[in-house]
Amino acid sequence: xxxxxxxxxxxxxxxxxxxxxxxxxxxxxxxxxxxxxxxxxxxxxxxxxxxxxxxxxxxxxxxxxxxxxxxxxxxxxxxxxxxxxxxxxxxxxxxxxxxxxxxxxxxxxxxxxxxxxxxxxxxxxxxxxxxxxxxxxxxxxxxxxxxxxxxxxxxxxxxxxxxxxxxxxxxxxxxxxxxxxxxxxxxxxxxxxxxxxxxxxxxxxxxxxxxxxxxxxxxxxxxxxxxxxxxxxxxxxxxxxxxxxxxxxxxxxxxxxxxxxxxxxxxxxxxxxxxxxxxxxxxxxxxxxxxxxxxxxxxxxxxxxxxxxxxxxxxxxxxxxxxxxxxxxxxxxxxxxxxx
Amino acid sequence: xxxxxxxxxxxxxxxxxxxxxxxxxxxxxxxxxxxxxxxxxxxxxxxxxxxxxxxxxxxxxxxxxxxxxxxxxxxxxxxxxxxxxxxxxxxxxxxxxxxxxxxxxxxxxxxxxxxxxxxxxxxxxxxxxxxxxxxxxxxxxxxxxxxxxxxxxxxxxxxxxxxxxxxxxxxxxxxxxxxxxxxxxxxxxxxxxxxxxxxxxxxxxxxxxxxxxxxxxxxxxxxxxxxxxxxxxxxxxxxxxxxxxxxxxxxxxxxxxxxxxxxxxxxxxxxxxxxxxxxxxxxxxxxx
Numbered sequence: 342x343x344x345x346x347x348x349x350x351x352x353x354x355x356x357x358x359x360x361x362x363x364x365x366x367x368x369x370x371x372x373x374x375x376x377x378x379x380x381x382x383x384x385x386x387x388x389x390x391x392x393x394x395x396x397x398x399x400x401x402x403x404x405x406x407x408x409x410x411x412x413x414x415x416x417x418x419x420x421x422x423x424x425x426x427x428x429x430x431x432x433x434x435x436x437x438x439x440x441x442x443x444x445x446x447x448x449x450x451x452x453x454x455x456x457x458x459x460x461x462x463x464x465x466x467x468x469x470x471x472x473x474x475x476x477x478x479x480x481x482x483x484x485x486x487x488x489x490x491x492x493x494x495x496x497x498x499x500x501x502x503x504x505x506x507x508x509x510x511x512x513x514x515x516x517x518x519x520x521x522x523x524x525x526x527x528x529x530x531x532x533x534x535x536x537x538x539x540x541x542x543x544x545x546x547x548x549x550x551x552x553x554x555x556x557x558x559x560x561x562x563x564x565x566x567x568x569x570x571x572x573x574x575x576x577x578x579x580x581x582x583x584x585x586x587x588x589x590x591x592x593x594x595x596x597x598x599x600x601x602x603x604x605x606x607x608x609x610x611x612x613x614x615x616x617x618x619x620x621x622x623x624x625x626x627x628x629x630x631x632x633x634x635x636x637x638x639x640x641x642x643x644x645x646x647x648x649x650x651x652x653x654x655x656x657x658x659x660x661x662x663x664x665x666x667x668x669x670x671x672x673x674x675x676x677x678x679x680x681x
Numbered sequence: 682x683x684x685x686x687x688x689x690x691x692x693x694x695x696x697x698x699x700x701x702x703x704x705x706x707x708x709x710x711x712x713x714x715x716x717x718x719x720x721x722x723x724x725x726x727x728x729x730x731x732x733x734x735x736x737x738x739x740x741x742x743x744x745x746x747x748x749x750x751x752x753x754x755x756x757x758x759x760x761x762x763x764x765x766x767x768x769x770x771x772x773x774x775x776x777x778x779x780x781x782x783x784x785x786x787x788x789x790x791x792x793x794x795x796x797x798x799x800x801x802x803x804x805x806x807x808x809x810x811x812x813x814x815x816x817x818x819x820x821x822x823x824x825x826x827x828x829x830x831x832x833x834x835x836x837x838x839x840x841x842x843x844x845x846x847x848x849x850x851x852x853x854x855x856x857x858x859x860x861x862x863x864x865x866x867x868x869x870x871x872x873x874x875x876x877x878x879x880x881x882x883x884x885x886x887x888x889x890x891x892x893x894x895x896x897x898x899x900x901x902x903x904x905x906x907x908x909x910x911x912x913x914x915x916x917x918x919x920x921x922x923x924x925x926x927x928x929x930x931x932x933x934x935x936x937x938x939x940x941x942x943x944x945x946x947x948x949x950x951x952x953x954x955x956x957x958x959x960x961x962x963x964x965x966x967x968x969x
Binding site: 342343344345346347348349362364365374382383384385386387388389390404405423424425592618625626627628629630631632659661663664665666667670672 | 748749752755757758759760761766768769773774775776783788
């Protein structure tokens with residue numbers, strides 16, 4: 342496969358997201374622009390300008406109308422995807438580290454940083470879609486409908502479970518907790534990763550019944566969204582920044598590498614800047630894809646499972662469309678299953 | 682009078698009419714559904730050239746989500762505002778081909794590859810604990826200095842450690858069994874007795890090698906590579922050249938990393954017009 346290299350950013354990538362149909366890819370980095378790309382050929386559709394600081398996170402509404410971004414300038418912004426206009430800005434006391442739309446797109450969660458005396462929190466915002474034709478998108482509620490404060494350890498990442506039933510958050514101390522998005526009450530919590538090893542990413546399976554966490558403790562875990570039970574563990578030899586579950590084929594893709602601050606002291610070979618593919622069920626590593634010059638900060642998989650993209654500390658996004666060999670590969674047991 | 686009129690007429694003769702006029706383009710629809718387009722143009726030397734093109738049109742129908750189709754008509758905005766459709770070179774490029782084949786025992790394979798790479802890295806390390814070993818008696822001296830040089834034939838390395846008697850047997854067998862001479866560097870290899878072919882290195886990718894014939898004399902390896910690389914990763918291009926004139930002899934071999942790519946290239950490029958000739962592409966036969 343020939344990867345498509347996107348060099349629209351001047352600084353390291355923070356997050357990339359495919360939209361639900363997989364035809365668009367959104368990327369945010371430490372520079373102040375958001376880029377939208379066509380997945381098929383890597384053409385840039387446009388940029389969304391307005392943030393005053395590094396952009397930490399991006400998410401796209403399920404109907405590909407609104408884009409949400411969270412930034413170090415303490416704001417969450419909503420954008421009209423088609424035109425590139427900023428339609429709404431919410432101010433928070435601290436930087437926003439993660440935003441995520443609920444499965445139906447009616448709500449948005451925003452994880453805010455713990456800093457300057459403010460505790461880390463998860464805010465839930467109601468999202469309106471105007472008249473359905475892209476007009477009046479700027480009519481949005483001014484205040485969050487719910488605020489969950491994390492008193493023990495700040496949340497670093499969060500997402501919505503199946504049907505928006507739970508909010509699942511990964512914490513700085515390596516624990517994962519489950520909240521009720523109606524009352525804000527903590528339903529369950531589990532110390533799934535080593536203590537004090539931050540969880541860097543949470544991504545859900547297509548049906549959102551289970552999710553994968555990527556942690557600094559060099560492992561990724563597959564957890565059930567219902568009761569936070571650990572289903573699978575994938576061991577890597579480097580701190581992980583991102584993990585994603587592929588559809589169509591049962592793999593997980595992990596990305597990481599030496600922490601950015603240690604990179605200059607090691608060669609590219611030892612840096613382990615590769616995307617690692619593990620079989621989702623058997624937990625075996627089945628292959629690696631190299632190409633980045635720095636640690637992989639973010640990975641996302643095309644919703645159809647036909648491609649994946651990775652964004653690195655080196656400022657590049659690489660879109661890989663899988664070729665035939667990837668789809669043909671099967672374990673012996675899988676092949677037997679198919680024959681039956 | 683009429684004669685004069687005739688004379689006046691000849692100036693109007695078609696041949697002298699308008700030297701710059703070109704015959705109109707002709708489009709002929711063939712029986713097999715293809716179209717032949719005949720057009721005329723002037724080339725750089727101001728000569729009239731007839732161009733005949735055969736066009737086969739295939740309709741590729743793709744079902745797309747209407748929302749996705751609607752999005753394709755969106756105009757660019759932000760930093761891309763006003764740019765023409767299509768990727769721009771400053772933001773989008775295509776990386777080099779990555780061969781990604783998932784495999785069950787990936788870990789073991791990677792380790793092996795690393796080992797090989799490491800060995801290549803320093804010849805000194807590789808030879809560090811190598812000792813001089815006699816091919817005749819496995820003693821620690823050069824073969825030429827061996828005291829048994831005149832009485833024994835060299836033994837296969839594989840049986841070297843098995844004991845002196847066994848060695849002698851094998852040695853005799855080698856001399857008697859296969860009459861053909863085996864060069865020293867081939868001895869001890871598994872396939873040595875069968876007579877390994879030159880360039881055995883390429884044997885395993887013979888399956889993905891194409892033989893291209895009717896190649897123009899003026900062909901260049903790079904051109905061929907460009908032409909064939911469209912279908913997949915090309916590992917080797919061999920263009921036979923005349924030793925004296927350095928012109929192509931008219932055939933070439935193209936090896937692919939993947940047989941599937943080779944098959945599609947074979948399919949697409951057989952009958953392809955390259956330079957002034959029509960290429961003939963087929964799978965290379967094993968030379969036996």
